[in-house]
Amino acid sequence: MRDRTNATPPATASTAGVLRPSELARHVDLVREPVGGAAAPWVENRWSLRWRLPHGRWFDSGVLPHPTCSLTVELGSHPRAGVPAGETVLVTGVCTRRFDVEVRGWGRVVGLRMRPGGLTALTGHPASAWTDRSVAAGEVLPEGLVRALADRDLADAGTPWAEAAEAGLAALAGERPDPRYALLLDVVADMLADRTLLAVAQVADRHGMTVRTLQRLFTHYVGVGPKWVLARYRLHDAVSALHDGFDGTLTDLAVQHGWYDQAHFTRDFTALVGMPPGRYRERSGG
Template identity: 30%
Template sequence: MKERDSYRERVGEHRIPRGIVAEATARTMFTLTRHPPAPELAEFVDYHWVLRWDLRGRPAHEQRVLPNLAVHVTFFPGASGVYGPARDVFSHRLEGRVQGLGVRFRPGCFRAFLGAPVSDIAGRAVPLTAVFGPAATAAAESVRTAAVDAQMVGAIDNLLIAKQAELTPAARQAAEAVESIARDPGITRVAQLCADTGLTTRSVQRLFAEHVGCPPKWAIRIYRLNDAAQRIAAEADPDYAGLAVRLGYSDQSHFIRDFRAVTGQSPAEYARSARAHTERVPDNDRT
């Protein structure tokens, strides 16, 4: 129980970019439930996420998710794999009736499972069996046929535990560096992260390439711009100049360039898209 409490405290104390685009519409298309991992995996895994949708007799839905730093291991028909830290907006077509599970690993904590620098899989996916062997096929089938969430979570916990991964001191250092960014929105420069961690710029860069899978500058940008996207989607009349200042940008044009690089849209385009989706959702579905 202590380990589960630790999980809740850790997940609750810092920002975790989730980046579901047009959340109001998304809530009418699928259900998403998050579950803590087994105690043996608490150092490695932020949470399991279980997704279900039933769009039989309805149009297919294209769901977009903003990039984040986590490695996700997914078990879905047609979309199973080990997905490295994303560099672009991820889009997936939802149709028919499907259930599946994904594992969100703590940034910095997947190298022990991969056996190689996480930068090797950045921006791409590799087959489950390439990392977890033939047992991954049976685990995916268990997820597909599970009657309840606990059966899915148990099957995947067992698959991960069987790897007997160990978190190295360097991996812990990488995870702590990312959590420094997550805890403190005031970290907007790599130099500030170096001061917080006590590491040189070159050491931080090597650590992130090996264990996180992206440069530290990109990691900081992901957190800042996920924050921006949430605020833009939630506000009726976003103040882009004020938002740029709050996020530590020296000028609005720099903020707009970075926002477009992460989301594929300008802040104004993103706001219009979010409003358009919200206006199409019935009032009783807005929760």
């Protein structure tokens, strides 16, 4: 098991998942930055969105979910659906379905993507409390930190907001390490990096635990089960391959990413993305 005090944490999430990224870039400025320093064991990266669309125009943004939650400040003319009224500093848990947002008017979002389980490790709250929900950050984090992060001038500055959020989160860390969280990060990093891992039993065996123990670990820290995480990572891989111009057959694509036949791959792809892989490839220009 890695020593989280001194080691650089492994990658536990990718930048995959944005559907039709070239279309998004025409409407929204997206910036991602790595996170270092004291917050790195719990925070994967920082990101920001900014847009200003003419009256009467909009863009439907879609993102395939990751096994992560986000801490954000969200300002704009059209608050997204599901946000508690009047709240701007939010915790959004793992979304088990495609994450869709209608982009209209003007908006500014600055956020931190937590590592899987990171917010639970810092606060002790089970991640399942936020699954498929956006909640006021005050339900999860100290009032003083949330009040500071609600400052509109700080939010508009972008990077200073992210730095303040990272410092506030790092201050929540206790003196004693959390060995269960360290184990979780090792497992998730393994799932992300090793494309041959296709079944939960494989993962459990490699890390010396039972499937039931692995399921309990993920339910508490991540808010979803390990089977869901494996399936999402492999679908991210398949969608990214289409973005990169994969020119083989869809059967080849399915088998390459862990499906035994094209029919099951098409069903899973359509259920999450909202259209069959062949149609998505045509719309993506692949």
